[in-house]
Amino acid sequence: MKRRGPRILLIVGVTVALLVTFILTALPGTTRSRIGDFFGRVFDPVTSVFQGGVDAVGSYFSAVSENRSLKTRLRELEEEGANLRLQITRDKDKVEAFEELKDALHLITHFEDTSITSAAILNREFGPGFDLFRVKAGRKDGISVSGNQTCPVVDQNIALIGRIHSTELSSSKVMPILHEAFSVSARVEGTYRSSFRVRGDLVLRQKGLCIADNIAEGTPINIGDKLITSGEGGVYPEGILIGEVVDVRTDAQGKMITCVVKPAVNLDDLRYVFVLMESADES
Known part of the structure; x- marks a missing residue:
């Protein structure tokens, strides 16, 4: 026989639920509440x-x-x-x-009769001695040096930086104006008196300065004068700004013997340089 227990329990449960519902329906409202x-x-x-x-x-x-x-x-x-x-x-x-x-x-x-090549500086640190530094332009760009022939290097303001020391295929080394082996013929801007020499000095370069010497007696030079290239020697075109006289040194008799010069170019701020070369028509 089949078990009827679960079915009976279900019927009883449904019946009880219906009964409870009926009773609640029949109760007054208050009781329901x-x-x-x-x-x-x-x-x-x-x-x-x-x-x-x-x-x-x-x-x-x-x-x-x-x-x-x-x-x-x-x-x-x-x-x-x-x-x-x-x-x-x-x-x-x-x-x-x-x-x-x-x-x-x-x-x-x-510089109408000059070929100009721009070059980025490759090594940014010049060092305490302001030694040679390298730029990104070389023989493939037409830069060459031989014997006493070299190329001036200037900044965008036509201030003298130095000269090309040596070249490779894609780069060159520049000797800055403060280097003790550097020298250039100069004169006072606005005058056409005798030229003299501006060169690097081992002591002064530590202060960012160079020296002017070989000054003829009677040459009028005063503190604050601007010095430019004289054009003599055929390497540096005339009129390139070198720097400013910041001190005049005299001997025991009061005769001027040397001047201290502050270069116009700021070597620490350089990013690009311009190399001045002989144009192809002249070479």
């Missing part, structure tokens, strides 16, 4: 906790969704920032190239 209040006090906290859990879960998923949106927006902003930095770098390079070209054009108008 009291019973409802009783069950409400029992189940309301459970309902509140359940509703709070539902709200918390909803808030969590909402926060997760917002966090994903923020991460996506953050990635977009980072990409925009990277593109902006790249554009700024490119624009900066264009500006520097334009300034270099403008400086070269200015030099070309000043």
Whole structure:
């Protein structure tokens, strides 16, 4: 025989539920309210906790969704920032190239019969002795030295930096004006008196200075005078700014023997130099 226990229990349960419903329906309103209040006090906290859990879960998923949106927006902003930095770098390079070209054009108008090559400085540190430094231009750019023949090196303001010391295929070494082996024929700007020599000095170069000597007696030189190349010797074109006289030294009889000169060029701030070469038509 089949077991009828579970079926009977189900029938009894349904019957009891119907009976309870009928009894509650038959009760007066006040009694129903009291019973409802009783069950409400029992189940309301459970309902509140359940509703709070539902709200918390909803808030969590909402926060997760917002966090994903923020991460996506953050990635977009980072990409925009990277593109902006790249554009700024490119624009900066264009500006520097334009300034270099403008400086070269200015030099070309000043030295019409001279070939000019611009070069970036490769080693930025000159060292305490201001020794030779290397620039990015060499024999393939037409720069060459031999014997007493060399090439002057100036900045964009036509101030003398030094001369080419030696060349390689793609680079050259420059001897700066402060080097003790450097010398150039000079005169006071605005005058055509006898020329004299400006050269590097082992002691003065530590202070960023050089010296003028071989000055003929009676040559008027005063503190504050500007010195330029005289053009004598055929290496340095006339009119290149050398520097300013900052001290005049005399002997026991009061005769001037040397001058201390502060170069016009600031070697520490250099990024580009310009090499002056003989034009192809003249060579």
